[in-house]
Amino acid sequence: KVKEILGEIADKHRAEFEELYYLLEHLNPQSAEILFFYAHKIQIRSYGREVYLRGLIEFSNVCNRNCSYCGIRRSNKEVERYRLTEEEILACCDEGYQLGYRTFVLQSGEDSYYDDSRLVSLIHGIKESYPEVAVTLSIGERSYESYKHLFQAGADRYLLRHETASETLYQQLHPGMSFQKRRQCLQYLKEIGYQIGAGFMVGLPGQENEDLVKDLIYLQELQPQMVGIGPFLPHPKTPLGGFLSGTVEKTLVLIALTRLLLPESLIPATTALGTLDPRGREKALRAGANVVMPNLSPTEIRGKYELYPNKICTGDEAAECRLCIEHRIEDSGFQVNMGRGDHLEWRR
Ligand code: 5AD
Ligand code: FES
Structure with missing residues (x-):
């Protein structure tokens, strides 16, 4: 039955709640290989053997939010906070551009210092040079309005993970935030014309297979790019520090199922997966992922953007990451x- 359901989803790129639930309950290491094989085939059909690199710039770790899993949450007073200036960010882009990057991902905590006018000026600066x-x-x-201004200034894409499609779990993990509002934001971004990125974590405390099925069904509805x-990954300085991490296997299964449901999506082999398993990103590429986001942030501040502990690449120069990742991609x-x-x- 597992094989039958897999074949059907690989063929139609559509699934019902019950089918996905059945898969998550019954997949074993052997049938997971079949799933990875389908995901790989679909990935090749859509994008060939190409893996896209994006240069990630973590420009501020100041955050007004208090998500219970996140190492840079507002209540973590042990984080040394930093903000890069426009000049510093442009210098990272310059280095990235020289290394060949043609996508820059500007990521930060929710830091109100970067208001629309600062961000618009930054986007203009990048687009003028490159x-x-x-x-x-x-x-x-x-x-x-803010999303609209930033889009008009030239921003092309926006990543906003939905984090979890379980309303109960979402509300438990995000004090003072709203499940509806987050979905509203994703809807706005899509309407405005951004290529949007959603996404979620696997193995959150209290997360059940049913919740992960909700994540997949939500993606199927939203159709993010x-x-x-x-x-x-539990961060010791957060309320969830004592829980277990998610597993590599389960994360790969969800990546592969996402590839079956959204055959043309861009799916990163995430740093979190590379942190959990030294070969995690390579495994993700074999299970349907086709993007890697090496870090371009200045090495001095890398360690301070610690969403979870032992994050890889924190000591490596942008040029080293670029080469390291190229080898990993080619070896895969x-x-x-x-x-x-x-x-x-x-x-x-
Ligand atoms: N473990 C794994 N992923 C995390 N993120 C934040 N904190 C953690 C953690 N402890 C993820 C969130 C966020 C993205 C930038 O990093 O999903 O959207
Ligand atoms: Fe950064 Fe390997 S990708 S050191």
């Missing part, structure tokens, strides 16, 4: 593509 690059923002929840999926049988790597629908 008109052909794609700018991706990953800066959390903002108003419709990008989906970030990583294991939950893929080719590095340094282009903008837009979603297929954007290229047509």
Whole structure:
């Protein structure tokens, strides 16, 4: 029955709640290999052997939010907070551009210091120097108007993980935040015309298979261009520090199922997966992922953007990461593509 359901989803790119639930309950190491094989086949059909690189710039670790899993949550007083200036961010882009990157992902905590006018100026600065690059923002929840201004300023894409599609779990993990509002933000971003990235964590405390099925069903409805999926990793300085991490296997299964449901999506092999398992990112590429986001942040501040402990690459220069990741991608049988790597629908 597992094989039958897998074959059908791989064929139709659609699934019912019950089918996905059945799979999560019954997949074993052997049938998971079949799933990975289908996911790999679909990935090759959509994007060939290309793996897209994005340069990640973590420009501020100041955050007004208090998500219970996150190492840079407001209540963690042990974090040394930093903000990069526009000049510093542009210098990272310059280094990235020299290394060949054509997408910059600007990520930060929810830091109100970066208001629309500062961000607009930054986006203009990047687009003036490098008109052909794609700018991706990953800066959390903002108003419709703000999203619109940033899009008009030239931002191309926006990453805002939905984190979990279980309303109860969402509300437990995000004090003072709203499940509806987050979904509203994703809807706004999509309407405005961004290529959007949703995504979730696997193995959150209290998360059941039923909740993960909700994540997949939500993605199927939303049809985001990008989906970030990583294991939950307990950070000792957070309320969830004592819980177990998510597993590599389960994370790979969710990546692969996402590939079956959204055949043309851009799915990163996440840093969290690389942190949990030294070969995690390579395994993700074999299970349907096709994006890697090496870090371009200045090495001095890398360690301070600690969403979870033991984050990889914190000591490595941008150039080292670029080479390291290229080898890893090629050794996994893929080719590095340094282009903008837009979603297929954007290229047509
Ligand atoms: N473990 C794994 N992922 C985490 N994130 C934040 N904290 C953790 C953690 N402890 C993820 C969230 C967020 C993304 C930037 O990092 O999903 O959206
Ligand atoms: Fe950063 Fe390997 S990707 S050191």
